Amino acid sequence: MPVPSKNQKIEELTKKLSELKERKDKVNTEAAEWAKKRDILNKQLKSLRAEIAELKNERDTLNAKVKELKQQRETTKKEFHDKIEEINKLRKEIGVYSKKKPQKNRQILQKELESVEWKIQTTPLSVQEDKELVEKVKQLETRLSIHKKLEQLNQKILELQTEIKTLKANNNTYHQKLTDNAQKSQETHKKMLEKIEESKRLKTEADNFHKLFLQTRERIKPVQDELVLTSNQIKHLRAEMQAEEEKEKKKGEDMLKEKLEKQAREKLRRGEKLSWEEFQLLAEKGMEA
Numbered sequence: 001m002p003v004p005s006k007n008q009k010i011e012e013l014t015k016k017l018s019e020l021k022e023r024k025d026k027v028n029t030e031a032a033e034w035a036k037k038r039d040i041l042n043k044q045l046k047s048l049r050a051e052i053a054e055l056k057n058e059r060d061t062l063n064a065k066v067k068e069l070k071q072q073r074e075t076t077k078k079e080f081h082d083k084i085e086e087i088n089k090l091r092k093e094i095g096v097y098s099k100k101k102p103q104k105n106r107q108i109l110q111k112e113l114e115s116v117e118w119k120i121q122t123t124p125l126s127v128q129e130d131k132e133l134v135e136k137v138k139q140l141e142t143r144l145s146i147h148k149k150l151e152q153l154n155q156k157i158l159e160l161q162t163e164i165k166t167l168k169a170n171n172n173t174y175h176q177k178l179t180d181n182a183q184k185s186q187e188t189h190k191k192m193l194e195k196i197e198e199s200k201r202l203k204t205e206a207d208n209f210h211k212l213f214l215q216t217r218e219r220i221k222p223v224q225d226e227l228v229l230t231s232n233q234i235k236h237l238r239a240e241m242q243a244e245e246e247k248e249k250k251k252g253e254d255m256l257k258e259k260l261e262k263q264a265r266e267k268l269r270r271g272e273k274l275s276w277e278e279f280q281l282l283a284e285k286g287m288e289a
Contacts, residue, residue, distance in 0.1 A: 006237050013234045020227045024220060031216040038209035045202045048195055055192040062185035069178040076171045083160045083167070090160075094153045097146055106147040113140040 102109060119125075120133050260278065267274055268282065 006241050010234055010237050010241075013230050013237070017227065017230045017234065020223055020230060024223045024227065027216060027220050027223065031213055031220070034209050034213035034216055038206050038213060041202050041206035041209065045199055045206060048199045048202065052192055052195045052199065055188055055195060059185050059188040059192060062181050062188060066178055066181045066185060069174050069181065073171055073174040073178060076167050076174060080164060080167045080171065083164050087157050087160050087164075090153050090157050094150060094157075097150050097153070100146050101150065102143040102146060104143070106144060106151075109140055109144050109147065113137060113144065116140065 104112075116133055116137055120130065120137070125133065261282065263278070265282065267278065274282070
């Protein structure tokens, strides 16, 4: 079987080089596709993480509001119970004063007091009469004070009952707001957990694409090494061919010089005129015939 020439070897290696480049480009394209898919998912993942952070902030804000509303509701409940307790104390006090309540109503006692006071101021009285009327004024004032105290106590109860109604309304408002915010917080937390699960899925998928990208890039290395080796083989063969061509060229030039030298020496023996080139050639070799 004939040994292939260097030209044939170079041709075969060049074809192999072309095939290797094609293989490398194909693997690079495949790696680029994996990288593209990975980058798309990482972009989606970044956006999703921003949404998760936003939902977390929203949930935390709602939870803080729920906590604040609970505190307001508890404060309102305490105020409510304090006022109920105060009303109960006032009612007990009313019970005590009710037992001392005069049979005559306030208006009658007031008129009697004014009449006695007028009599004291306008009528000449003996010491004994004056003393009796002053004592009667004290008794009337004492009886009136009981009526006044009962009215004050009843008025205070009415005020407290009005305040209790306001507290109940406020408590209902706090409770409704608390319920609404707690529900929103739960919904937001649920959305956040769903986004977190989605982000985990995307990250796993993105990591898989990155793994495929790295594996594909690893396949490029042996192809690249073979490309370098084949390219160096071609360079080496071309260098050998160039050296052989230069060697053949020098051999031809030497043979030509030898032939010319022989012709020049024969002319010199015959006494013929030499050309400038023939003269130079013999001068280099020596002029002897």
